[in-house]
Amino acid sequence: MSKKYTGSCACGAVTYGFDSEPSFIANCHCTDCKRSSGGEMATFAAVPDADFTVSGADTTKTYSYGPDAETCAGKGLDRVFCTNCGSRAYTNNLKDFPGIVFVQEGTLDRLDEWFPPQAEIFTWSREKWLPALDIAQYDHRAPA
Ligand SMILES: [Zn+2]
Numbered sequence: 001m002s003k004k005y006t007g008s009c010a011c012g013a014v015t016y017g018f019d020s021e022p023s024f025i026a027n028c029h030c031t032d033c034k035r036s037s038g039g040e041m042a043t044f045a046a047v048p049d050a051d052f053t054v055s056g057a058d059t060t061k062t063y064s065y066g067p068d069a070e071t072c073a074g075k076g077l078d079r080v081f082c083t084n085c086g087s088r089a090y091t092n093n094l095k096d097f098p099g100i101v102f103v104q105e106g107t108l109d110r111l112d113e114w115f116p117p118q119a120e121i122f123t124w125s126r127e128k129w130l131p132a133l134d135i136a137q138y139d140h141r142a143p144a
């Protein structure tokens with residue numbers, strides 16, 4: 001794969017690449033990202049769907065989240081994971097952001113190529129023991 005940035009699932013059956021510099025990078029603390037990643041948050045980078053290539057897509061499965069105003073699922077999206085190892089590699093079919101793929105930074109090949117987050121989102125569900133980074137903070141709590 002000749003893309004500038006590459007990544008893969010844990011077992012390597014699913015690989016991906018893109019050349020674009022991400023337009024948006026966030027730490028998402030929403031409850032969907034907690035459940036699907038198994039951690040407190042997920043760090044993802046937004047890249048154009050047209051630039052995003054996947055190899056081994058037949059080894060992926062998607063699970064649709066949303067609509068949910070209290071998570072980053074928003075109007076709805078699909079989280080894509082490897083059916084062999086379970087790694088969640090990327091998110092697509094975002095109803096709120098057509099033409100964009102969210103790459104899970106934990107699946108990037110090179111640790112020194114993680115894109116630093118520009119914002120923390122869905123901070124209403126950030127765990128109290130986790131301090132905020134010195135970047136933009138978005139609560140996103142739905143009006144009661
Ligand atoms: Zn895998």
Ligand SMILES: [Zn+2]
Nearest residue numbers: 028030033072
């Ligand atoms: Zn999220």
